[in-house]
Amino acid sequence: MSNTIIRFENVTKVFDDHIVLDNxxxxxxxxxxYTLLGPSGCxxxxxxxLIAGFVEPTxxxxxxxxxxxxxxxxxLRPVNTVFxxxxxxxxxxxxxxxxxxxxxKKVSAHEVKERVANALKFVNLEGFENREITEMSGGQRQRVAIARAIVNQPQLVLLDEPLSALDLKLRTEMQYELxxxxxRLGITFVFVTHDQEEALAMSDEIFVLNKGTIQQSGTPTDIYDEPxxxxxxxxxxESNIVEGTMLADNLVSFANRTFDCVDMGFNQNEPVEVIIRPxxxxxxxxxxxxxxVKVDSQLFRGVHYEICCYDDFKNEWLVHSTKKVEVGSTIGLDFDPEAIHIMRLGETEAEFDKRLEAYED
Amino acid sequence: MEKQKKWFANSYLLLVFAILYAPIIFLAIYSFNSGGSMVGFEEFTFEWYQELFTDTRLFIILLNTLVVALLSATIATIVGIAGALAIHTIENTKYKSMLLTLNNILIVSPDVIIGASFLILFTVMGISLGFFSVLLSHIAFSIPIVVIMILPKLKEMSPSLIDAAQDLGASRWQVISRVILPYITSGIFAGFFTALTFSLDDFAVTFFVTGNGFNTLAVEVYSLARQGISLKINALSTIIFMITLILVLGYYFLSTRKKPVMIGGDE
Structure with missing residues (x-):
């Protein structure tokens, strides 16, 4: 049995002249x-x-x-969905x-009883068999929906933003549980969300989507560290993105200064975008x-302060720090060469992967 | 001040209902009058009721009425469910609202017009007037009512329920029988009972399309009243009124017993 369970081949979907998915x-x-991550309408x-079979590809x-x-x-598809x-x-x-x-599926009554009991046990809802749906809380309904999907032993479970209706605490709890x-089940999950934290916390693989195309796919750390x-x-x-120029391998210029970095494989003096995480x-x-930089504003976020600064060239710099600073003061920003991530303008995912491989060897 | 206002409102309401119900109560009281006329109440008697129950002709007419009402309401409900489902699934909004408007026009148009047009239709098509023509016309004017009672329930249903049923392996027919129909049950019952009462008390349409000695209660009461005053009519009317009252009360209790069901939200 091949390891691939779902394969999309140049799939395009058009609704009323509007391209929703583009090749x-x-x-x-x-x-x-897996997580499909993107803003609404992506x-x-x-x-x-399309995987569930509710719509056909154009x-x-x-x-x-x-x-x-x-x-x-x-x-007739071996797939079940949590809505x-x-x-x-x-x-x-x-x-x-x-x-x-x-x-x-006309499973025998005895087997139905056994499998339903098992599925409910799986989602920690033992003893709730005879409850009405209206008597269940949001989190419990969520579990019933999951039990209803997994009881059929599908090869693939699809989850359509199932946590979005829950409050923050319950949502975090359900992330762990899912x-x-x-x-435990060892079956494939495809999870749809617009919440990047959810995606990073739960996934083996993330597909980042925008405007009907997959922008990037990879493990959470890949996508976070090498967008x-x-x-x-x-x-x-959050990220700080500024315009820069690649002077040579491992040497980039931005904010009118030159910095060491760890990125290679660019043309000389190629214009690039430079990212440094706050x-x-x-x-x-x-x-x-x-x-x-000059400190423009400061926001208390609980775990850290979010400090917004501007350099002499009107570039905005967001800093996350547990330390407080004085608004209006001038401070210096320090970072390691590894913290700098360089993005080529208009690079496709295939070209990106190729370049990464080329200098990793 | 507040209390006085409430007192006034209540007594006004009472007065309105008293005036509305006075003729019926008046009629019902005189159905027990031994005097034989509506002029003066003489003595209490069940005479008219006895006469009514020994009248086999009237009994047959009552049976006719019930058979027509039950059959037409049942058939109209089945056709109406299909119609409501079809209208609900139409995606083109223009076409959908056109169909809905056509449906609603049939509800508001006067019975006389509907009756006359059925009479013309049946004569042209060569359908003999009688049980069949009455049944057909009752089915026809009941369908739009059933459709309009079911559509709001369909609209209220989340489309993901249908997706979920399909996702769990249900065929198209299983989706309808196991998810949609149970969901809209209250709408179906409302539609059926409304169609039933519309059929039971219809006079105008039936008057036009009946013939060959076939009669329903409404038409019979009308012709009895034309023949001259007999307190038998009072007795009959009182019974019909009581049955209607029981039906309405029964429906009220059935529909308020079940709490409305919401799905998808948090409590």
């Missing part, structure tokens, strides 16, 4: 936790609905287990909601710092 190709491997939910092919499923309706509003059936109790798929559940372009860098966490910036005195 998207990717593969999803068995047993991993096409992430459309990908999910162009291109979708393969499940190497079988083209373009024309296979949703009810954003849970979509639990209000006229059925918890047991019957979970048993719905098994009843359709991740743990996926690892391919301004969109990804901006979307995944948590990589250290505040020192104006004399010792690498870039002198």
């Amino acid at each position: 998207v190709s990717f593969e999803i491997e068995r047993g991993k936790f 096409g992430k939910t459309t990908i999910l609905r 162009q291109g092919n979708i393969y499940i287990d190497e079988n083209c499923v373009n024309k296979i309706p949703a009810n 954003q509003d849970y979509a639990l059936f209000p006229h059925l109790n918890v047991f019957e909601n979970v048993a719905f798929g098994l009843r359709i 991740r743990e559940l996926q690892q 391919i372009n301004r969109f990804v860098a901006d979307f995944i966490g 948590e990589d910036l250290e505040m020192t005195s104006a004399e010792t710092g690498k870039i002198p």
Whole structure:
């Protein structure tokens, strides 16, 4: 059995002359936790609905287990979905909601009872069988929806922003639970979200989407540390992005100064974008710092202060620090060469990967 | 001041209802009058009711009415469910609102017009007037009512419920029978009972399309009243009124017993 479970081959989806997905190709491997991450309207939910079979691709092919499923309706696909509003059936109790798929498949009553009990145990809802859906809290409904999906032993579980209706504390709790559940079951999860923290915390692989195309795919650390372009860098966490010039390998110029860095493979004097994450910036005195900046504002965020500074060239610098500074004072910013990440303008993912490989060897 | 206002409001309401119900109560009281006329109440009697129950002709008419009402309401409900589902699934909003408007026009247009047009239609098509023509016309004017009672329930249903059912393996028919129909049950019952009462008390349409000795209660009461005053009509009217009252109360209790169900939200 091949390791690839889902394969998109040049899939395009058009709704009313509006291109929602533009020539998207990717593969999803068995047993991993995938996240489709992007702002609303980026096409992430459309990908999910294409996999589930609720919509057909306008162009291109979708393969499940190497079988083209373009024309296979949703009810015949080995895939189950957890919906954003849970979509639990209000006229059925918890047991019957979970048993719905098994009843359709005409599984014997004895087996239904056993499997539903198991699924409910999996999501910590033992003893809730006879409750009505209206008697369940948001978090419990969420679990029922998950149990209803996994009881069918699908090869793939799709989750459409299932945590967005929960409060922050419950959401964090469910993130742990989902991740743990996926690892215990060993089946593939495809999770859709617009919340970058959720994506970073739970995933094996993240696909970052924007405007109907996949901008970048990779592990959470890859995407966080080596964003391919301004969109990804901006979307995944806070970042300082300034214009710069690549003078030579390991030497970049921005903010009218020259810095050592660890990036290679650029043309000489190539214009680039330079990224430094706010948590990589250290505040020192104006004399010792690498870039002198003026503090414009300061916000208390709980874990850290978010300090907004401007240098002499009107570049904005966000700093995350546990130390407080005085608004209006001039300070220096210090950082390691490793903290600098260079992005080539308009580089595609394939070119990006190639360049990374070239200088890693 | 506040209390006085409330007292005034309540007594006004009472007065309005008293005036509205006075004729019916008056009629019901005289159904027990042994005097034989509506002029003076003489003595309490069940005479008219006895006469009514021994009248087999009237009993047959009552049966006719019930059969037409139950059959037409049942068939109209089935057709109406299909119609509501079809209108609900239309994505083109222009076409959808056009169909809805056509549906609503049938509800508000006068019974006389509908009756007359059915009469013309049946004569042109050569359908003989009688049980069948009455049944057909009752089905026809009940369908729009059923549609309008079911549509709001469909609109209220989250589309992800249908996706979820499909996702769990349900075929198109299973989606309808296991998810949609249970969800809209209250709308279906409301539609059925409204169609039933509309059919039971319809006079105008039936008056036009009936014939060959086939009669329903409404038409029979009308012709009895034309023949001259008999307190049998009072007795009959009182029974019909009581049945209607029981039906309405029954529906009220059924529909308020179930709490409205919300899905997707947090409490």
